[in-house]
Amino acid sequence: MKKFTEKGELTRQRILKTAIGLFAKKGFAGTSVDEIVDTTGINKRMVYHYFGSKELLYQEALATEYAKLEALELETLHPDEPVEKVVSSIVSTYFSFLLDNPDFVMLLLQENMNRGLNLDKMEMPLSKSPMLELLIQVVKTGQKNGTVRKNIDPRFLLISLIGNCMIYCSNRFTLSRALAIDLGDKQVLKKACDAVSEILLHGIKA
Amino acid sequence: MKKFTEKGELTRQRILKTAIGLFAKKGFAGTSVDEIVDTTGINKRMVYHYFGSKELLYQEALATEYAKLEALELETLHPDEPVEKVVSSIVSTYFSFLLDNPDFVMLLLQENMNRGLNLDKMEMPLSKSPMLELLIQVVKTGQKNGTVRKNIDPRFLLISLIGNCMIYCSNRFTLSRALAIDLGDKQVLKKACDAVSEILLHGIKA
DNA sequence: CCCGCCTGTAACTATTAAGTTACGCAACTC
DNA sequence: GAGTTGCGTAACTTAATAGTTACAGGCGGG
Numbered sequence A, B: 001m002k003k004f005t006e007k008g009e010l011t012r013q014r015i016l017k018t019a020i021g022l023f024a025k026k027g028f029a030g031t032s033v034d035e036i037v038d039t040t041g042i043n044k045r046m047v048y049h050y051f052g053s054k055e056l057l058y059q060e061a062l063a064t065e066y067a068k069l070e071a072l073e074l075e076t077l078h079p080d081e082p083v084e085k086v087v088s089s090i091v092s093t094y095f096s097f098l099l100d101n102p103d104f105v106m107l108l109l110q111e112n113m114n115r116g117l118n119l120d121k122m123e124m125p126l127s128k129s130p131m132l133e134l135l136i137q138v139v140k141t142g143q144k145n146g147t148v149r150k151n152i153d154p155r156f157l158l159i160s161l162i163g164n165c166m167i168y169c170s171n172r173f174t175l176s177r178a179l180a181i182d183l184g185d186k187q188v189l190k191k192a193c194d195a196v197s198e199i200l201l202h203g204i205k206a
Numbered sequence C: 001c002c003c004g005c006c007t008g009t010a011a012c013t014a015t016t017a018a019g020t021t022a023c024g025c026a027a028c029t030c
Numbered sequence D: 001g002a003g004t005t006g007c008g009t010a011a012c013t014t015a016a017t018a019g020t021t022a023c024a025g026g027c028g029g030g
Helices: A006-026 A033-040 A044-051 A054-075 A083-100 A102-113 A117-121 A130-144 A154-170 A172-179 A186-204 B006-026 B033-040 B044-051 B054-075 B083-100 B102-113 B117-121 B130-144 B154-170 B172-179 B186-204
Strands: none
Touching: A006 A033, A006 A044, A006 A054, A006 A102, A033 A044, A044 A054, A054 A083, A054 A102, A054 A117, A054 A130, A083 A102, A083 A130, A083 A154, A083 A186, A102 A154, A102 B102, A102 B172, A117 B172, A130 A154, A154 A172, A154 A186, A154 B154, A154 B172, A154 B186, A172 B102, A172 B117, A172 B154, A186 B154, A186 B186, B006 B033, B006 B044, B006 B054, B006 B102, B033 B044, B044 B054, B054 B083, B054 B102, B054 B117, B054 B130, B083 B102, B083 B130, B083 B154, B083 B186, B102 B154, B130 B154, B154 B172, B154 B186
């Protein structure tokens, strides 16, 4: 990280925050640098001063949002609880995180649609999810004491966990329309979260 | 539909097909009309002649891809089979459809990221999925004869079915990276499909 | 046979895009 | 207090962009 004055750092953060919102809403190609600076009121020159290019600004936006998930994952690990507890807690954690962080969801999807090329350019290891280690452990324990089916693969289980939550954000509008149900409605989402939890819990039970 | 000569219709289709590929790969804003015409070798004027605007061309691309799913859904309905058979057949149908139609997936995700605004502009009812009707029926039957848990909501079940398949496409690159697993590998995907099928089958079983 | 419509080309316009240059101001350092 | 360094503005350049206009060959119906 380069050194900036306090004031400069503030400006930098304002640009970054605005950029995150716009990139999330309109995509990388759909957002112009002019729009970002018009929104912040900061001069365009400063974008290049602090970030170097539109692409680097985008990458920093991506990294910033992704860091939120990693922080969350680290603080929700309870490896000593029984597998049922762990699974339902992961579900509700992801569910509310994704709903509360639409910018994250949008940037993540966008990056996948871009075949992960920005993640390749940055180093971005995407920390081989501590969530996975947790699942491996509790699934193994569960299998030993006979509460979990033998052929559960923790990796596919984790993907299912995420997929069951993500779909409510990633396909919200098409699903709402096709199934005539409002996936923006808090009460519906509460029921959905419970349904996901339940189906997965029964899904892994021996 | 307007009347075009056979030759004209062919040109139209060439433009549309090229546009689908480019819009899917680079997004609406990321694709220029010039790029489409350069790729096809057809003159730009023709895009406006046959489609009216870039946006209308995009909407037609979206509708064309979506029609593929609707066609598939209509041909895979077997309401008289037991619920287990139906669920695992829906899973493998969606799984292979999504993998075989990456353009569809990209356009669908893009449209959701755009809050479904294009679907609003077109009529596009997204036919209240015959899949849902099927599920409602077989779940009810299953609940009557005691093979399916009472509090399974077919709508959330369908969303879970889709979500479990979609996640392998929508988040392929970030998941591959985070879990150190290649979600482009056919064998991995075969196992994934089986894992999804199994977890959901056990998930609904009474 | 010729009028009109469908198909097509090439060159154009007006706007917007990313990125740069020239310049000024304030604060801190030597 | 002269020079350096970071913060900031406005005006600029160069390339692309969506959409248009002028124009023309070919073919079917009157």
